[in-house]
Amino acid sequence: MDFNYTDEQLMIKQTARDFAEENLAPGVMERDEEAKYPVEQIKMMAELGFMGMVVPDKWQGAGMDFVSYVIAIEELARVDASAAVVMSVNNSLVCQIFLNWCNDQQRAKYLPRLATGEILGAYSLSEPQSGSDASAMRTFARKDGDHYVLNGTKNWVTNGISSDVAIVYALTTKGIGYKGVSAFIVEKGWEGFSVGKKEDKLGIRGSDTCEFYFDNCRIPVENLVGEEGKGFKIAMNTLDGGRIGIAAQALGIAQAALDKSIVYAKEREQFGQPIANFGATHDKLSNMACNVDAARLLIHRAAMLKDENKRFTKEGAMAKYFATKIAMEATTLCVQIFGGYGYMREYGVERLMRDAKITQIYEGTSEIQQLVIARELLRD
Numbered sequence: 001m002d003f004n005y006t007d008e009q010l011m012i013k014q015t016a017r018d019f020a021e022e023n024l025a026p027g028v029m030e031r032d033e034e035a036k037y038p039v040e041q042i043k044m045m046a047e048l049g050f051m052g053m054v055v056p057d058k059w060q061g062a063g064m065d066f067v068s069y070v071i072a073i074e075e076l077a078r079v080d081a082s083a084a085v086v087m088s089v090n091n092s093l094v095c096q097i098f099l100n101w102c103n104d105q106q107r108a109k110y111l112p113r114l115a116t117g118e119i120l121g122a123y124s125l126s127e128p129q130s131g132s133d134a135s136a137m138r139t140f141a142r143k144d145g146d147h148y149v150l151n152g153t154k155n156w157v158t159n160g161i162s163s164d165v166a167i168v169y170a171l172t173t174k175g176i177g178y179k180g181v182s183a184f185i186v187e188k189g190w191e192g193f194s195v196g197k198k199e200d201k202l203g204i205r206g207s208d209t210c211e212f213y214f215d216n217c218r219i220p221v222e223n224l225v226g227e228e229g230k231g232f233k234i235a236m237n238t239l240d241g242g243r244i245g246i247a248a249q250a251l252g253i254a255q256a257a258l259d260k261s262i263v264y265a266k267e268r269e270q271f272g273q274p275i276a277n278f279g280a281t282h283d284k285l286s287n288m289a290c291n292v293d294a295a296r297l298l299i300h301r302a303a304m305l306k307d308e309n310k311r312f313t314k315e316g317a318m319a320k321y322f323a324t325k326i327a328m329e330a331t332t333l334c335v336q337i338f339g340g341y342g343y344m345r346e347y348g349v350e351r352l353m354r355d356a357k358i359t360q361i362y363e364g365t366s367e368i369q370q371l372v373i374a375r376e377l378l379r380d
């Protein structure tokens with residue numbers, strides 16, 4: 001394993017850090033408070049090539065490796081976890097589906113526009129009764145000549161409101177479990193496709209989340225991804241990579257908690273000296289620093305395996321499980337170091353704690369990551 005970044009990866013890290021400090025930091029607290037989507041910032045991220053980072057040049061992406069992608073996500077999430085998840089869903093879920101599972105006709109129609117940020121993608125798997133048990137979905141797509149007719153409700157769709165196109169999973173055959181699931185490319189604005197209200201969330205309030213409703217929505221057969229019945233495998237395979245992106249988002253949040261804690265511990269005086277002098281503070285800072293580095297190593301290992309086209313299901317789940325756990329811990333410790341001030345919105349560290357929580361829930365809860373890891377360990 002090479003612990004050195006390439007020149008290109010170093011450049012990405014610096015570019016993402018500078019962009020985040022200059023363009024995401026101003027207004028991040030206001031966007032959180034008012035649940036405002038970062039419209040202008042996402043346009044700027046698109047200009048930097050961030051919306052299609054690993055999409056090859058041929059499809060107008062930035063043609064970078066997955067390690068560069070997780071480096072960029074970490075840097076953006078360090079300042080604004082909401083902007084980072086908008087980018088993450090578009091890259092490691094939606095663009096990846098087009099790259100890995102769609103045909104050239106489908107790629108030509110959507111991928112360049114997704115990769116350049118002209119349009120935004122969403123990924124719609126969950127339903128009110130099927131979260132972790134993803135194949136228990138009820139949304140049904142009935143074949144009708146050269147169309148499928150889609151009916152059902154999907155929920156917790158990240159980018160649901162701002163997106164232009166969504167990958168939507170539905171049953172095409174009932175009663176055969178995951179083997180009946182298929183994936184479709186569905187455009188906003190098609191008759192029978194409506195979008196629910198913007199959800200009022202605990203964290204990542206700058207990104208939008210909503211329900212999708214399908215009422216006899218007609219999808220052309222050419223928008224079926226791969227074959228009928230392959231949808232569950234497509235969903236799982238794509239989530240393997242998506243989970244590395246969410247791990248990187250969690251890492252960025254944890255790094256922010258550590259950075260802010262260090263600055264504050266040196267400034268804040270109690271009992272006649274900076275709290276940085278106290279053993280209780282050393283315990284917290286050292287714990288956070290070890291965990292942040294360990295999470296980064298797990299994430300980069302998983303990203304490298306993905307870049308090498310090797311199997312990384314277990315390593316991706318390990319990265320997500322660990323990075324999201326330590327993000328929750330680090331942000332809680334950060335609020336503790338800030339004490340009463342940390343509990344006030346004005347200091348911006350309670351937002352880190354709120355933002356961290358979702359990373360243990362979406363793209364597979366921590367419990368699902370543990371299940372995936374254990375199954376891989378016990379596999380014959």
Ligand code: CAA
Binds near residue numbers: 126134135240365
């Ligand atoms: N890659 C490819 N195929 C896979 C796979 C993977 N990682 N994992 C499973 N499969 C295949 C299996 O091989 C099996 O196929 P075969 O029988 O042909 O071999 C099939 O899928 C079924 O697998 P399982 O028997 O393991 O399925 P299961 O029902 O026991 O569930 C699970 C597996 C891990 C619990 C899965 O349901 C899961 O990951 N649940 C969590 C769902 C999730 O992550 N939701 C997130 C929503 S998306 C989101 O959050 C996006 C957003 O907006 C931010």
